[in-house]
Amino acid sequence: MKVNEFTVILNEQNNPELKCIHQYKWEIPLWEDVFDDIVWYESLVKELNNTFFLDIVAEEYAYIVALNNASEIVGIYQLSHGTCSETYSRNKELVTFLLLSGAEQFIHIHNHPGESDIIESEGDKGVRANIEVAAKIFNIQYKESIIIGKHTFGLSKRYYQSDKM
Numbered sequence: 001m002k003v004n005e006f007t008v009i010l011n012e013q014n015n016p017e018l019k020c021i022h023q024y025k026w027e028i029p030l031w032e033d034v035f036d037d038i039v040w041y042e043s044l045v046k047e048l049n050n051t052f053f054l055d056i057v058a059e060e061y062a063y064i065v066a067l068n069n070a071s072e073i074v075g076i077y078q079l080s081h082g083t084c085s086e087t088y089s090r091n092k093e094l095v096t097f098l099l100l101s102g103a104e105q106f107i108h109i110h111n112h113p114g115e116s117d118i119i120e121s122e123g124d125k126g127v128r129a130n131i132e133v134a135a136k137i138f139n140i141q142y143k144e145s146i147i148i149g150k151h152t153f154g155l156s157k158r159y160y161q162s163d164k165m
Contacts (some may be wrong), residue, residue: 001028002028002074003047003076004020004022004023004074004075005020005021005078006018006075006076006077006097006101006106007019007021007077007079008077008093008096008097008100016096017100018075018097018100018101019089022049024047026047026051026073027043027047028040028043028044028047029048029072030072030135031070031071031072032070032071038162040071041144041146041155042153044146045146045148045162046118046127048063048148049148054111055149055150056150057111057113058113059082059083059087059111060082060083060085060086060110060111061083061110061122062078062082062087062089062109062110063076063079063108063109063110064076064077064079064097064098064103064107064108064109065107065109066098066103066106067103067104067105067106068102069104069105070104071105071143073104074101075097075101075103077085077097077101079093079094079097079108079151081094084114085113085161087110089127089136091130091131092134094108094131094134095134095138097139098102098140099138103140104131105140105142105143105146106135106141106143107143107146108128108131108139108140108142108144108145108146109145109146109147110122110126110146110147110148112147113155114150115149115150116150116151116152117149118147118152118154118161120147120150120154120156124145124147129162131145140159144157145157
C-alpha cells in the first residue's frame with residue numbers, strides 16, 4: 001500500500017492546502033482482511049517505527065493517520081515534534097489536516113521516548129479528551145489513540161498494551 005505523508009502549506013491566496021512530502025510503501029493488511037484488529041494496529045506501528053523510528057527517537061512526536069470509511073489510509077501528518085518528555089499540539093492543526101484530507105476517521109499516535117511503560121499520563125489523557133471534542137464537533141470518528149514505547153505500544157481508548165515487539 002502506498003502511504004502519502006502530507007504537510008499543510010499556504011497557497012498563493014494564503015489558504016491552507018495539503019502538499020505531499022513523501023510517499024512510502026507500507027505493508028499493512030486491508031482492515032476487512034484481518035480477523036483481529038490488533039493485527040492491523042501491530043502492522044501500522046511496525047511501519048511507523050520503520051519509517052519514523054518512533055520507538056527509539058529521543059523526542060516526542062505526534063502523528064495523525066487519516067482514514068476513509070473503509071479504514072484505508074488516505075494520509076499521514078506530523079502533528080507535532082516536542083522535547084524528550086512532552087509534545088504540544090492544537091486542535092486547529094489536527095482539524096485542518098483532517099478536513100483537507102477528507103478523512104472520515106483517524107488515529108492519533110505519539111511516542112514516549114526511551115520508555116517501555118506506555119501508560120497514558122495525565123497530560124496524554126487531557127490531549128485525548130480535547131481531540132475527542134474536536135472529532136465530535138466535526139463528525140470525524142476518532143478511531144484510536146496509540147502510544148509507542150521502546151519495543152511496545154498501547155491502544156489508549158481500549159486500554160490494550162502489546163507484548164514486547
